[in-house]
Amino acid sequence: MDISKTIASLKTEPGFLEKVGMVLVHNGVARATSRNGAPVGKLEVTVNQELVEAIRREGEAMPGMFRVLVTANAGVFVPGDDLLFIIAAGDIRENVLAALTHTLTRIKAEAIRKREIAPE
Secondary structure, three states: OOHHHHHHHHHOOOOHHHHOOEEEEEEEEOOOEOOOOOEOOEEEEEEOHHHHHHHHHHHHOOOOEEEEEEEEOOEEEOOOOEEEEEEEEEOOHHHHHHHHHHHHHHHHHHHEEEEEEOOO
16 A cells, blocks of 8 residues: 555545545554564464455444545565555544544454564
8 A cells, every 4th residue: 555645645535635534654664673572573364355345344334534535555564564555544542543543453453464574
């Protein structure tokens, strides 16, 4: 996902100017260390895309939301690679934060599986 192009396209949608006061972006990136500090050389990611889409629709249906867009990448990644993009656009801060948090938390917990591979 090209964040700038995606937001620019979103701004051309009918209703954007009337309904959107905030756009938040999440860009999840592969780290070179695990949560416990162990080195990571590669990250193997599997994604349940149907579940991602269902969760995205839930986030978009939350109060005040105009659009929630998600790209969840699957495959083998190295540190620095982009893994997950979420763009949440809606009326006010509280609503947009809630939708982004809901969408991100559920996708990470339910739709994405990761396997860390130690450096060679």
